[in-house]
Amino acid sequence: MEDLVVVGAGPYGLSVAAHAAAHGLRPRTFGRSMESWHAMPSGMFLKSEPWASHLSDPAGAYGLDAYAASRGVRAEHGVPLPVDLFAAYGDWFARQAVPALDERLISSVAPAAGGFKLRTEDGEKLRARTVALAVGVLPFLEIPGPLRGLPRRYVTHSSHHGGLDGFAGRDVTVVGAGQAALETAALLVERGAAAVRIVARADRLRWNTLPAPLDRGRLSSLRAPHTGLGRGWRNKLYADAPGIFRRLPAGTRQRIFGSALGPAGAWWLRERFAAVGDVRLRQRIASAxxxxxxxxxxxxxxxxxxxxxxxxxxIAATGFVPSLDRAGVLSPALRGALRRVGPGGAPAVGALFESSWPGLFLAGLLTAPSYGPSMRFVLGAEYTAGRLVKGVRQRLRSGAGSGAVGRPRTGGKAPVPV
Known part of the structure; x- marks a missing residue:
C-alpha cells in the first residue's frame, strides 16, 4: 500500500511530488513529464514572466532561473522564453526533485478499503492511502458544440498540435481570441498556410501591454503592484491569496472565475499577428x-x-472547462460521489486541497473555481504543493487506510477545516 500516488507529471504534479519527497513520504508519481508542454508547436513562447513560472520545491533550489542559467539563457523580466525551454526545465526539475518518476499513465482511480485502487495503462494494479490528482488541462479541453463530433481531419483543439507545418498551403480557421488562438494563427501564417482567419465572439482583440520595470518607484508600485498574473491589486489577490478567494461567497467566486483574466494576446505577439489579415469579431459558428x-x-x-x-x-483555441465529468481517470462511482461547485460541475476543494472524498486531493485547473484564477497558471503550483502535502500528511496521521472503503463528506461546509 502506497502512502501517496501522484497522478500527473506536469508543473502541479511534479511540484506536489517534490514537496512530498522532501517530507519523507516517498510518493509514486505517474505520468509523462510535461506532456502537454512538449506537445505545443515549436516557436511558441511563455506568456507568463519567467519569475512567475517556477515549479515548486520546498528549498526553492530548482527554479526556472537556475535551469536557464545552466543553459546560458536569460530568464529576465520582460524577456519571453520559448515553451520548449520551459518543457525541458520541467524534465530537469523532475530529475532533480522527484524520485522515480514512472512515465506510465494511470487509467483509473477508484475507492477501495483503506484508500484507493489504481490501474496503470498496462494493467498493473496499485493500492494507495491517498491520491493527488494533477492531470493538467488536456482532459478538460473545450470545443464549441457545433464542431464536436466532426473527425480530427477537420476539427482539432489548439492543444492537439505539436507542429503546424502540415497546414502549409491549406485554408485554416482558428476559433478564439486568446493567446492560444492569436499565436496559433500567427504561426500558421509563418508556416505557409494559404489562408488563415480568426473567428471570435469577442467584440475586439485585447493585448497585454509591455510590462513595466520591476523597479519603478514606490508610488507606482503601490498604485499597481506587480504580480505573477499582471499588475494591480485585484490580480494581487488572485496571485497571492487564493485562500481568501476560496472564502468569498460562491456567487462571487463563480463570477470572477468566468470573467477574470479574460482572453488577451501577449505584447510581444502583436507585431507578428499583423500578418493575419482576416479577423472576424462578434461571430460564432452556428453549424458545421x-x-x-x-x-x-x-x-x-x-x-x-x-x-x-x-x-x-x-482549430478551436477555446480553452478548457474544469468539469468533473471530464475527469475520466476517476471511476464513475467516485466522480458521482464528489461534492461539486459552480455551474460547470467542478469539484469542491477544502483548505488543504482535499476533495469531499477523504484522501483524494486535487491540484491545478480543477481547483480554479474554488481557489481562483492563479490555478489556471503555473504560478499556482507553489501555493498548492506545500498545502496539499500538508493535507496528505494530516490525512495519513488521522489513520487513512485503517478501515473500510471511505465515504464522502456531505453537507455545505468545506471538506477540510481552515
Missing amino acids: EVAGDGRLRLDVTGPEGTTVLETDHV
Missing part, C-alpha cells in the same frame, strides 16, 4: 458540416446575420 468537395462548410452568425464560410480545417 463536411461538404461534398471534402471541405468544411460553416454557418457563421454575427450582428449582420449568417454567412457561409468554407475552410479546410478548424
